[in-house]
Amino acid sequence: MDANADTYLGTAVGPAPAAFRLTEDQVALRDAVRDLARAKVAPRAAEIDRTAEFPEDLRRLLAAQDILALPFPAAYGGIDADLLTLCLAIEELSAACATTGLILAVHALAALPIIDAGTPEQRARWLPDLAAGRTLIAFGLTEAGAGSDVAAMTTRAVRDGDGYVLDGSKRFISQGSVADLVVVFAVTDPAAGKARRHISAFVVERTSPGFSVGRLEHKMGIRGSPTTELHFDGVRVPVDHLLGAEGDGFTIAMRTFRRSRPGIAAQAVGIAQGALELATQYARDRVQFGRPIGQMQMVQALLADVDAATAAARALLYVACAAIDAGDGDPDRWASLCKLVAGDAAMKVTTDAVQVLGGSGYLEDFPVERMMRDAKITQLYEGTQQIQRLIVARSILDARG
Numbered sequence: 001m002d003a004n005a006d007t008y009l010g011t012a013v014g015p016a017p018a019a020f021r022l023t024e025d026q027v028a029l030r031d032a033v034r035d036l037a038r039a040k041v042a043p044r045a046a047e048i049d050r051t052a053e054f055p056e057d058l059r060r061l062l063a064a065q066d067i068l069a070l071p072f073p074a075a076y077g078g079i080d081a082d083l084l085t086l087c088l089a090i091e092e093l094s095a096a097c098a099t100t101g102l103i104l105a106v107h108a109l110a111a112l113p114i115i116d117a118g119t120p121e122q123r124a125r126w127l128p129d130l131a132a133g134r135t136l137i138a139f140g141l142t143e144a145g146a147g148s149d150v151a152a153m154t155t156r157a158v159r160d161g162d163g164y165v166l167d168g169s170k171r172f173i174s175q176g177s178v179a180d181l182v183v184v185f186a187v188t189d190p191a192a193g194k195a196r197r198h199i200s201a202f203v204v205e206r207t208s209p210g211f212s213v214g215r216l217e218h219k220m221g222i223r224g225s226p227t228t229e230l231h232f233d234g235v236r237v238p239v240d241h242l243l244g245a246e247g248d249g250f251t252i253a254m255r256t257f258r259r260s261r262p263g264i265a266a267q268a269v270g271i272a273q274g275a276l277e278l279a280t281q282y283a284r285d286r287v288q289f290g291r292p293i294g295q296m297q298m299v300q301a302l303l304a305d306v307d308a309a310t311a312a313a314r315a316l317l318y319v320a321c322a323a324i325d326a327g328d329g330d331p332d333r334w335a336s337l338c339k340l341v342a343g344d345a346a347m348k349v350t351t352d353a354v355q356v357l358g359g360s361g362y363l364e365d366f367p368v369e370r371m372m373r374d375a376k377i378t379q380l381y382e383g384t385q386q387i388q389r390l391i392v393a394r395s396i397l398d399a400r401g
Ligand SMILES: Cc1cc2nc3c(=O)[nH]c(=O)nc-3n(C[C@H](O)[C@H](O)[C@H](O)COP(=O)(O)OP(=O)(O)OC[C@H]3O[C@@H](n4cnc5c(N)ncnc54)[C@H](O)[C@@H]3O)c2cc1C
Pocket: 138, 139, 140, 141, 142, 146, 147, 148, 149, 171, 172, 173, 174, 175, 219, 227, 377, 380, 381, 382, 383, 384, 385, 386, 387, 390
């Protein structure tokens, strides 16, 4: 053990990333999405939550405003946004409505395997419609028996002539009932499980015979985002629907999470920001004991903690995005760090915001109870907080100076 603290600082995590400021383009995009979200998305949020219906109108709005095009390469009609720009858009949408922020986050998540591992022909076939928002895509990894332990999946894809035949079921698939395409992970070689080479990734079109949407889950939050089972009963896909090589599926999924987990962190920061603004306004307006509650020190402490947690999570998210794009350090660690910190911040901030509003915070009349319910999912999906901790710990323990 080396007693020199400097050695420890340099060894485990690498040098701190260079300080950065948002570029003029990033600020302009953030402000434009913020204006749109406040004018058109926020007024719909309570109804989306109450009815638990997918907001098709807002999906069309995001497509018309080219917001769904952000993660796609320019060559396929996209905006080619860097990771931070994409996250700024998810954050602003989520501050108004977490379900709407998730439309963009899931679209980006599920398209990543095609952008990352697709051939030029596969990209040309699917990306232009996705970038234009004419089609939506879902990410089919989780199964009833394979959640955190994704390698335990049992959905099979068996080679048959010029294609593969898929059998099995996926669970908890966001936008499963509204997506035109699903990236499906399935076992192609059970014997290669030890080396994590047993899984392959396929693009399945919803019109494929044998494909069906199962149970729609009833959820605590993000209620307008349809979370469904998907069933594959002898679904035949041509061989050119395989992404990468046979056996690449596990690696493709893990590489995807490097760029998608910051999107969930952005959703969490957005939710926290929404709650912070509401709690602050309420503390200015609500009078008890003859003065606004914002003048009471214990309420001030709550608000200060809420502001601190939100600002800290946002700062880490932006640094993580910049570091991942720059190839600075371990991208898995950055992605897990920002999701871990932002998810926990959103849960704490929204719970404290409900406290600031007192009994009113518990009512549907104010959006903070919705935000508290929405915040919880950011600690669960795309890997639970426990899994993020495992990834961070593994990264720093494995790091060599
Ligand atoms: C609303 C919603 C939307 C979703 N969207 C998608 C989607 O679009 N696509 C998709 O593929 N999946 C999706 N998921 C699935 C999601 O990613 C999983 O729910 C998540 O990864 C956890 O898996 P699990 O629910 O099976 O929990 P489990 O893995 O059963 O975990 C249960 C508990 O055990 C803990 N645990 C498990 N293993 C360990 C370990 N090794 N060490 C410490 N603790 C551990 C977990 O942290 C958790 O607290 C979605 C889930 C929800 C709820």
